[in-house]
Amino acid sequence: MVRLSDVAVHAGVSVRTVSNVVNDFRHVAPHTRARVQASIDELGYRPNMAARNLRRGRTGLLALVVPEIDSPYFSDLAARTVRIAEDEGWTVLIDQTDGDPARERRLLHGERSQLVDGVIFSPWSVPAQELASRSDATPIVLLGEHDGAPPVDHVVIDNVRAAEEAVGHLVARGRTAIAAIGVRPTLGNATAHQRLLGHRRALATAGMEPRSDREAPVGSLHRAEGHRAMTELLDSLEPPDAVFCFSDQLALGALRAVVDAGLRVPRDVAVVGFDDIEDGRYAVPRLTTVSPDRDQIARLALQVLRDRLAGDDTPARVHTAGHRLVVRESS
Amino acid sequence: MVRLSDVAVHAGVSVRTVSNVVNDFRHVAPHTRARVQASIDELGYRPNMAARNLRRGRTGLLALVVPEIDSPYFSDLAARTVRIAEDEGWTVLIDQTDGDPARERRLLHGERSQLVDGVIFSPWSVPAQELASRSDATPIVLLGEHDGAPPVDHVVIDNVRAAEEAVGHLVARGRTAIAAIGVRPTLGNATAHQRLLGHRRALATAGMEPRSDREAPVGSLHRAEGHRAMTELLDSLEPPDAVFCFSDQLALGALRAVVDAGLRVPRDVAVVGFDDIEDGRYAVPRLTTVSPDRDQIARLALQVLRDRLAGDDTPARVHTAGHRLVVRESS
DNA sequence: ATGAAAGCGCTAACAG
DNA sequence: CTGTTAGCGCTTTCAT
Numbered sequence: 001m002v003r004l005s006d007v008a009v010h011a012g013v014s015v016r017t018v019s020n021v022v023n024d025f026r027h028v029a030p031h032t033r034a035r036v037q038a039s040i041d042e043l044g045y046r047p048n049m050a051a052r053n054l055r056r057g058r059t060g061l062l063a064l065v066v067p068e069i070d071s072p073y074f075s076d077l078a079a080r081t082v083r084i085a086e087d088e089g090w091t092v093l094i095d096q097t098d099g100d101p102a103r104e105r106r107l108l109h110g111e112r113s114q115l116v117d118g119v120i121f122s123p124w125s126v127p128a129q130e131l132a133s134r135s136d137a138t139p140i141v142l143l144g145e146h147d148g149a150p151p152v153d154h155v156v157i158d159n160v161r162a163a164e165e166a167v168g169h170l171v172a173r174g175r176t177a178i179a180a181i182g183v184r185p186t187l188g189n190a191t192a193h194q195r196l197l198g199h200r201r202a203l204a205t206a207g208m209e210p211r212s213d214r215e216a217p218v219g220s221l222h223r224a225e226g227h228r229a230m231t232e233l234l235d236s237l238e239p240p241d242a243v244f245c246f247s248d249q250l251a252l253g254a255l256r257a258v259v260d261a262g263l264r265v266p267r268d269v270a271v272v273g274f275d276d277i278e279d280g281r282y283a284v285p286r287l288t289t290v291s292p293d294r295d296q297i298a299r300l301a302l303q304v305l306r307d308r309l310a311g312d313d314t315p316a317r318v319h320t321a322g323h324r325l326v327v328r329e330s331s
Numbered sequence: 332m333v334r335l336s337d338v339a340v341h342a343g344v345s346v347r348t349v350s351n352v353v354n355d356f357r358h359v360a361p362h363t364r365a366r367v368q369a370s371i372d373e374l375g376y377r378p379n380m381a382a383r384n385l386r387r388g389r390t391g392l393l394a395l396v397v398p399e400i401d402s403p404y405f406s407d408l409a410a411r412t413v414r415i416a417e418d419e420g421w422t423v424l425i426d427q428t429d430g431d432p433a434r435e436r437r438l439l440h441g442e443r444s445q446l447v448d449g450v451i452f453s454p455w456s457v458p459a460q461e462l463a464s465r466s467d468a469t470p471i472v473l474l475g476e477h478d479g480a481p482p483v484d485h486v487v488i489d490n491v492r493a494a495e496e497a498v499g500h501l502v503a504r505g506r507t508a509i510a511a512i513g514v515r516p517t518l519g520n521a522t523a524h525q526r527l528l529g530h531r532r533a534l535a536t537a538g539m540e541p542r543s544d545r546e547a548p549v550g551s552l553h554r555a556e557g558h559r560a561m562t563e564l565l566d567s568l569e570p571p572d573a574v575f576c577f578s579d580q581l582a583l584g585a586l587r588a589v590v591d592a593g594l595r596v597p598r599d600v601a602v603v604g605f606d607d608i609e610d611g612r613y614a615v616p617r618l619t620t621v622s623p624d625r626d627q628i629a630r631l632a633l634q635v636l637r638d639r640l641a642g643d644d645t646p647a648r649v650h651t652a653g654h655r656l657v658v659r660e661s662s
Numbered sequence: 663a664t665g666a667a668a669g670c671g672c673t674a675a676c677a678g
Numbered sequence: 679c680t681g682t683t684a685g686c687g688c689t690t691t692c693a694t
Contacts, residue, residue: 001468003687014665019689027663046467049446050390051687053381054670069413069425075406082400082427091443094400094425096413112422115380136377137332223613256613279610282554282587334671345681350673358679382671385686665694670687677682 002045011039022047061116062090062305065107067099067124071221071249072277074122077143081120081298088302090117099124113138118305124189128152139308141301145190153308154318155300159191162290162323163198164205166272167244169288169325171206175242175270178203179214181229181254182221182246182274195246195274214240218250226253227260234261234269241269242331248273248280248289255283255330270331285329296321333376342370353378392447393421393636396438398430398455402552402580403608405453412451412629419633421448430455444469449636455520459483470639472632476521484639485649486631490522493621493654494529495536497603498575500619500656502537506573506601509534510545512560512585513552513577513605526577526605545571549581557584558591565592565600572600573662579604579611579620586614586661601662616660627652 004022008015013036020028021036028036039045053059064081066074082092093116097103104126106112113119119140123131128146141153170178180199184192200210213236216229226245233240234257245251251273258269265271265285273280273289280287300319335353339346344367351359352367359367370376384390395412397405413423424447428434435457437443444450450471454462459477472484501509511530515523531541544567547560557576564571565588576582582604589600596602596616604611604620611618631650 001687004689005687015688016666016690017664020664023689029663032663046441046445048385048687050381050384050388051670052689054379054385054672054686055688055690057381057670059381068410069400070403070406070410072401072403072406075401075403075409078406078425079399079401079427082425091424091446093422094409094413096410110377114377115422223609227613252610252613256615259615278554279583282558282583284587284590284615332671335673336671346672347674347682348680351680354673360679363679379671382686383673385688386671386673388686663694666692668689668691670689672686673684675682675684678680 001048002043004045004047007036007039007043007045010043011036058117059115060089060091061093062302063093063095063107063112063116063119063121065095065097065104065119065121065123067097067122069094069096072279073247073275076277077294077298080294081301084295084298085302088306090302097124101125105130108134108140109136117309120301120305139305141304141308143297143301145194151316153304153316155297155304155321156318157292157297157321157323159194160198160201162274162292162325163195163244163246164202165198165325166274166288166290167199167202168205169327170242170244170270170272170331171202171208173242173266173270173331176208177214177238177240178208178242178244179216179233179240180244180246181216181218181226181233181250183215183217184246185217192246195244199244218246221247221249223249223253223256226250227257228253230254230257231261234258234263239269242271243269244272244274246274248275248277248287251287251289251330252279252283255285255287265330272331276326281328283330288328288331289326291324291326293322293324332379333374335376335378338367338370338374338376341374342367389448390446391420391422392424393633394424394426394438394443394447394450394452396426396428396435396450396452396454398428398453400425400427403610404578404580404606407608408625408629411625412632415626415629416633419637421633428455432456436461439465439471440467448640451632451636470636472635472639474628474632476525482647484635484647486628486635486652487649488623488628488652488654490525491529491532493605493623493656494526494575494577495533496529496656497605497619497621498530498533499536500658501573501575501601501603501662502533502539504573504597504601504662507539508545508569508571509539509573509575510547510564510571511575511577512547512549512557512564512581514546514548516548523577526575530575549577552578552580554580554584554587557581557586558588559584561585561588562592565589565594570600573602574600575603575605577605579606579608579618582618582620582661583610583614586616586618597660597662603662607657612659614661619659619662620657622655622657624653624655 007018085092113136122143145156218225276289276291338349416423453474476487549556607620607622
């Protein structure tokens with residue numbers, strides 16, 4: 001282990017000067033700088049991050065806490081966040097909770113928060129009130145809506161409007177029996193609820209009656225649940241001629257279920273998803289979906305943390321990122 | 332900020348005792364422990380990780396460096412690695428390089444390596460020799476084969492054998508014009524080459540001639556490239572009746588290309604992929620693929636790092652994880 | 663422009 | 679079983 005002082009001795013200067021060179025400060029004579037740099041290279045010096053962090057009181061680390069790294073939506077979001085954060089000098093630490101309340105709490109209140117300067121948190125189970133009341137000083141920004149607009153920074157998309165557009169599109173295509181898949185009654189997270197609201201609103205606008213037997217709950221947002229839910233809908237007395245799924249994964253499962261039932265998409269059943277994951281673009285048929293502006297989501301979240309760390313103590317705000325409906329073959 | 336000494340004062344004990352409680356050491360009277368714990372809770376004390384890391388000389392962090400977090404294979408591997416590492420008390424920091432040589436080098440030699448105790452590295456561009464000659468003392472384990480068996484720990488699967496099994500399966504199904512998609516001549520990484528080798532070997536075993544016009548190179552492992560490569564193969568004078576793709580993403584792109592050409596899978600063209608990503612299980616038709624044992628890969632990689640950190644200085648070894656051919660509808 | 667030295671918060675060797 | 683204290687490597691105030 002080569003220390004700063006080793007470099008100083010080797011270069012015949014004080015540690016102060018070496019530190020100045022390492023941190024690229026001004027007020028170092030070009031000649032001195034060159035000599036110090038030569039010593040750094042020769043000795044293979046690398047700053048000890050733990051010592052630097054301790055001294056500076058910052059780590060340069062951000063945590064991105066998501067339910068599942070391996071769901072396409074979150075892995076895509078993570079990739080963008082890491083990329084954008086890197087450009088701003090941050091390192092992102094990705095954690096997964098599986099939506100488990102205990103793990104969400106642990107990451108929220110636990111030791112991890114001492115390791116990072118800020119947290120981008122996508123909660124599933126922990127209710128908004130608890131999020132608002134955390135004692136920790138580490139800035140946090142939430143992804144996704146939470147009922148009651150608590151005093152915590154949020155980055156959201158307009159889920160009600162997006163769902164309304166998606167279902168409105170199915171109405172415009174002449175569908176008259178439109179189901180929804182993805183209701184999640186047990187979650188603290190309000191996203192599914194918002195999409196259900198938009199679904200109902202679009203039906204109402206079209207003069208259609210919302211029917212609870214066409215609002216299918218799911219235990220997860222994965223393909224298997226979409227498949228199961230769609231199969232049940234198709235087995236019902238009045239099967240739907242269109243379905244709006246609250247995630248693309250659910251939609252791809254539903255798509256598969258339609259095929260398994262010997263029917264065709266979109267001829268017999270039109271399918272619309274949500275998230276715009278890559279799989280949907282190459283599915284057979286290609287999936288119509290709502291595409292949230294993920295780059296904007298990542299950028300807004302980082303912006304919030306940067307501002308808070310810079311001392312911004314204005315009241316917490318809700319930042320809304322854009323979205324658009326992408327119509328493809330499945331509808 | 333509540334410090335260890337604040338808790339000590341509050342509880343009326345020394346910092347040594349508080350530290351003992353925090354780190355769950357023995358030799359603390361139950362009575363004292365309870366009192367200290369009460370103070371910790373009351374004051375909301377959280378250990379300062381930077382200080383702890385500096386003192387201990389370890390950070391408890393591992394880096395998982397992959398080309399793309401958002402490709403299904405790597406995001407799945409990342410999720411497993413994080414989960415398994417967590418059980419062993421590690422925190423995993425995920426980095427992406429986009430396969431870019433400069434970024435791979437930066438993560439390999441740069442300051443990041445001072446932040447973590449060990450590195451799991453899945454290189455694309457940096458050649459094996461360079462990996463072997465890095466000066467850094469941080470233990471590293473590579474994912475994927477590299478020609479020349481350099482003195483660095485590896486975790487691999489038997490790609491030659493796996494590819495041979497996949498293509499052998501197509502032969503057994505009676506296919507006679509079997510193409511390969513996924514050749515990557517420019518990469519330092521030998522994985523694609525190994526799979527090509529297995530492909531050729533299976534053809535040789537079946538008495539078929541390998542044809543370079545049926546070994547399609549790609550610029551990436553994504554769907555779009557699979558689509559493009561398959562379209563070109565189908566447009567050739569003697570289109571194949573089967574294709575072995577070096578990733579499921581390529582295979583799903585190829586699948587789509589077959590459909591776009593007005594043909595059917597597997598009737599006209601059988602398709603086999605590699606990786607066993609979830610999309611493939613719900614594709615239409617479901618994708619036949621080679622499934623690497625990802626849990627074992629993650630476990631072996633962590634095992635290597637744990638051993639190296641514990642002082643194991645035996646020569647670097649190659650650890651081989653299992654795989655199996657999963658036959659589904661596409662073949 | 664450079665040097666000397668304090669101290670960030672914690673762990674663990676040493677002492678009792 | 680508990681207390682005292684040195685020092686991990688770095689940044690930065692103060693002095694020159």
